Amino acid sequence: MEFFLDSANLQEVKDAWDMGVIAGITTNPSLVAKEGEDFHSLLGKLTHIVQGPISAEVIALDHEGMLKEARALAGFHENIVVKIPMTEAGLKTVKVLAAEGIRTNVTLIFSAVQALLAARAGAAYVSPFLGRLDDIGENGLNLVADIAEIFQVHGLGTKIIAASIRNPVHVTEAAKLGAHFATVPFAVLRQLFRHPLTEAGIQKFLADWKKLEQR
């Protein structure tokens, strides 16, 4: 499993990219709106930092509108993956874009059959939202397991991005279940680095080293 950073914040993206652990980033309208900057200007800056897939979402809900926005986004930079919501118009758009060689990430996936439909329409990626399912008392990880099984049984090449990740357990379990990517918020990414025994080990090594210096 590889990592994407789920952020449009330039500092977070730069820090995560410099850590060497992310393959790309995912954004959504809420994350972009938080930055308070013109979308295309922000996207331009993000493409200078990230040398990998950058998911950018369309706003239109109708097929023609999505198609227009998607083509413009894809033409903006070769690394842009167009994020399309899981709707009938969305999948119709995915089909056309796939035929044009434009990669799509079908977002807001909450059931395994939605993922199967998106894959059949030609999506390069599907994004099941784990945390939002957990929020309503369901088990988001079960969804990842179901999608991974269906894609394997039917030999589908669409990649699974475990999204709406809330904690390190989501990440570990998504990796075990066969998600190809996990897109993680910056705060969760930093949590992944830490373990109390690593911290304690560093302190012990330093304390022992100081004893040597004092001899």
Ligand code: E4P
């Ligand atoms: C995925 O691509 C989305 O941007 C994201 O994971 C949504 O997560 P949230 O439920 O924390 O908003």
